Amino acid sequence: MRSMSQDSKPADDATVTFINVIEVPAEQVDMFIAQWRERAKIMSTAPGFRDSRLHRAVSSKTRFQLVNVAHWDSHQAWEAAMSHPEFQARMRALEDDRSVEVSASPALYEVVASYHEETRM
C-alpha cells in the first residue's frame, strides 16, 4: 500500500476513470438501471475494460439518482469501446425514447488526491 498521496496519480498512470452523473426522475430509476445493465454488458466485453459500478442514491430526493464509476486501461480503450456499433445503437435508442427523461453528464477523470484507511498516519 502506498502512503497518503498528495499530487500522485494512481499506480498505473494510463488508467482512466469514466464517471457519468445521471439525473433521472425517481420513478424511472428502475427502468433506467435495467437498460444500463444491457449497455454495461456490451462495454464489459471491450478490450481495456476494468470495472464499472452503478451507484444509486439512498434517498429518492437526491438530485443525481445514479452515478456510474468505471475504470479503463486507457483513454484510447474507452474511446474504442464507445464507438462499438451495438453500444452506439443502444445509446441512440435511449436518446430517442421519449418516455425516459434522462440528463447524463459523462466525462473522463483522473484521481488527483486519495486517502486510504490502511495508510493512515
Place this chain on the structure above:
Amino acid sequence: MRSMSQDSKPADDATVTFINVIEVPAEQVDMFIAQWRERAKIMSTAPGFRDSRLHRAVSSKTRFQLVNVAHWDSHQAWEAAMSHPEFQARMRALEDDRSVEVSASPALYEVVASYHEETRM
C-alpha cells in the same frame, strides 16, 4: 471474485458510498483541491473511514470538474464524522468564502449493479 452481479450489493452490506458531485469554475479547481485535502485529512482519521478519491475532469470544459467518491463502514460512521467540530468549522469557512463559487451535491449511494473484467463470461 464474485461472478457478474445483477441486483447484489457489495460483499459488505453495511458499507456505504459517499459521492460528492462538484461544480466549480475551472480556474478555481486547484484552490478547491488544496482545501479539500485539509478536510479529507480530518475525515480520514474518523472511525469507519475506508477510502476517499478526488477525481478531476480531464477536460476543463466538463460540467462537473470534481467528483469525490468515498467509502465508509456504515451510514452511522459517516454521519458521526460529518458532525466532527473541526470538519464542521471548515465547511462553514468554505460556505462563507465568497471567492469560491462552488456548487456541491453530496449524498449517500449504494452499488446496484457492477461488472468486473476478472469475472467476464
